[in-house]
Amino acid sequence: MKMLSTLQTPRSTLSRFSIPSTITTFTSHSQNLPQASITTQSPTTSQPQSQILSIRHSLLSRNLSAVDLVRSHLTRLRLTEPHLRSFLHLPDDQTLISQAHDLDRRIAAGEDVGPLAGVLVAVKDNICTADMPSTGGSRILENYRPPFDATAVKRVRELGGIVVGKTNMDEFGMGSTTEASAFQVTANPWDVSRVPGGSSGGSAAAVSARQCVVSLGSDTGGSVRQPASFCGVVGLKPTYGRVSRFGLMAYASSLDAIGCFGSSVADTGILLHAIAGHDRFDATSSKQEVPNFLSHFDSASSFESKPLKGLRVGLIRETIEDGVEAGVVSTIRAAASHFEELGCTVNEVSLPPFSLGLPAYYILALSESSSNLSRYDGIRYGNQVYAEELGSLYGDSRAKGLGSEVKMRILMGTYALSAGYYDAYYKRAQQVRTIIRNSFKEALDQYDILISPAAPSAAYKIGEKKNDPLAMYAGDIMTVNVNLAGLPALVLPCGFIENGTAGLPVGLQMIGAAFHEGELLRVGHIFEQTLENGRFVPPIVADSVE
Amino acid sequence: MSYTIFRTFQFHPFLLYPTSILKPRNRFFFSTTTKATQTKVPTSTQSKKLDKIPKDYEAVIGIETHVQLSTLTKAFCSCPYSYGSFPNSSICPVCMGLPGALPVLNSKVIEFAVKLGLALKCNLAFNSKFDRKQYFYPDLPKGYQISQFDVPIAAAGFLDVDIPLEFGGGHKRFGITRVHMEEDAGKLMHAENGNFSRVDLNRAGVPLLEIVSEPDMRNGIEASEYAAELQRLVRYLGVSNGNMQEGSLRCDVNVSVRPIGQSKFGTKVEVKNLNSFASMSRAIDFEISRQVLLHSQGQEDQIVQETRLWEEGSQRTITMRKKEGLADYRYFPEPDLPSVILSQEYVDAIQNCLPELPEEKRRRYEKMGLGMQDVLFLANDKNIAEFFDATLAKGADAKLVANWIMSDIAAFMKNEKLTINNIKLTPEELSELIGSIKGGIISGKIGKEILFELLAKGGSVKELIEKKDLVQIADPVEIEKMVDKVIAENPKQVEQYRGGKTKLQGFFAGQVMKVSKGKANPGLLNKILLVKLNSKS
């Protein structure tokens, strides 16, 4: 606690409850344009608002047209994008404006519009979109245009969402910084000399800088949660199977999950609700019913003095030990105190196999990826290199089309699956996976949620770890176990460490039982709405509008 | 959907390089336009006769059969498949292996696998899974084939075969090692100038069952009879059309030879390009002779582990490719598909719906007193067996029905190039016909005439008899009248007969039959005729 900087002090009081939650009281903000609200409200005096609900209200009450909304977003996008490079592909303005026109016409005609009507959604580039290129951040798929929308994208569109562009990422999800993108490096909106995290760095930065309202990412070992933490946004990795993977370029099929980014817990939950549910095109998607996550949200004004009374919170001991930045640890401890203030009982809990997760994860993820990436052979799509014989055609197309990080992971995965090594690596890693799953199950029998940092540090400098893959891999320690166990986890900003110009956000990870996203969102919403200094808006947002 | 898919399909997958570099890989056979290395058999052995297998060697043959399932859609997507359709006209993101596409199992594949597993008396794995078999080839869109590795859906069964009499006869039981589910690959089409190849993915993702036999066969006939029985079985079960020419049933055989008494297997050679049972049998016998000859000349070290190609034209096997170490397919469980769990109820329901299988049919026919030749003829073709059984069900005598089918009906089908399904004769009418002859309503001769009319034009026996007034005359008074008439009209012959030329009885019988327009009951006719001729009055 002594390490706390002035910026991160959550005062642990409940005195801010007078600030209305946007969930039930958005009408009081109806005069505010959602993007205007960002600049008119001081970041230190307000809790996060649901932009989605605000947009919906503005559109339906005709205070704002969808065209105006899109135009103002595009203005900010144009101002910020040169500094951030969040997007690999942006459609021309007219495409988006004509979609907005269409929406305005439908609203004027009194037609029903979906819950995401007018919401600008950025989509990670490894999620297929029929009207835009989808490269997965890889040269081998440069200019590749899928003939179909991923199920998640299809659902977003069906509910009225407007896909604003495709976001940058580490090639095929293999990286933690976006530095492994074949095309560009995205900058962190809080400090453009720093990485936004990865692999969904573009999607996190785009939400953080308000280049879009919400975004889709993918999380195989933390690729939503770590960039959410680095960029100070809310990131949710759902239970494995909760969201269809159809249309998500596979990295490690048994671990991959499409996840959501938002600037508030509510927006993240609304987006998850839109994309979740069984899909007959994904045999691993669950038939579990999707509850209305927001129906359990209370407005901040109706919070009791101890709104989370009785909630059992377990702070995972292994995540606040050696190797974790002191500032991160103190921020997480402060978050734990905040939970106590809210009425929770917080105890440290040990997950003994926690440290086994990292090696097991890398063996399994790389084994699966070596197989999943075989299809990028230059035969049917993507870039093909001219060659005199078949072996060279494969070799040269892949040598030229794939980046060094991807090649290294394919080699390691191929090795782990090779005859004679399978038992020592893949099979043992599967056994470890079972142990980890059981360990989480036991802990979640005792606790309603488990908490930990989302990453062992805040955002680091671009180039800092680029040539030290092991250090980069070690950064995944907080998140990979959750993928191995298939559990849902919500990351939300809980404080700052003093660094850079405006301080760097630190994310709190909350892990729940399988398919308990609703509980995570409910708890996360209360946490967010009661946190001192609860708004996380990077300086670039204010700068770009001023 | 298909329109948009086509838009992204790059139709020039190979640019300008010779076909010969497309070394056939794995179990897929490519047309002989691929340059195959010439056989390495020393020229001296080629000149020698290869048709005899010395008695001190024994061949060991095992067969891997791929059966293409006749499901409406492919194994993991909803594309239909029909042989010979326009290239890439039946494809989708899933069977093209596009980024982000996922397989979803067609439940019919499981049903068919369980059916065949039960019919082969296998043990079923109630909890099996799919695995990925990984290798690179342009006809394999994902870079891996979805297959089953260490837990096949069915294992440890057998197949009973009756060897035809002309090949020595006898009943054989061949072991089945395993049956597993997998997906087919696409096809490569090599340009005529050899400069490029194109990929047709219509066949990619079509469900297959791979059936691996124990190394129980000892010669070409046993092997081809095993394969023929397997074809029969899949047709009886309705899981495949079993058509070898279209590649719905593909056999790869492994042949090795060892001195009799040796328990260790000899070096195994794989033989491919077996497009008919006859070529399979001949190819195996050739390969056995080749290996035995090398053995007997002390050159068994020249038998190497390789894949050889049967050349129909020259009737010999030639080297296609030598095995360079064991391929490592890096199998691992397919993470995109859940495990395959079978319930006892599900299996029982399928078991209870299994049709009578060829072996059961043969044993039943045998018990009816039919000879093995009849049994095999009737039971070998599912449709003939059904026709036969349906005729029996109408009450006809088994042996008579078998005779009719195997003689006149078979001859008619052969001449007209028809199958039993497209002749006009129905089992009901055949039964009626046989009954009418047996009951004396019509003569056997008229029966045959009617048969050909029924075969060609259809109709009912009763109507034909009535319409053509073909009912046999069995009234002694009427026949007597006709006999009297003939005797009266041929006084000269009567005199000769009575003078001792009794051979003329045939002449009189013929004349009476003519008068009756062939309808007189021959027994009655002769009886009355004799009485009349022999009476002095």
Ligand SMILES: [Zn+2]
């Ligand atoms: Zn398909």
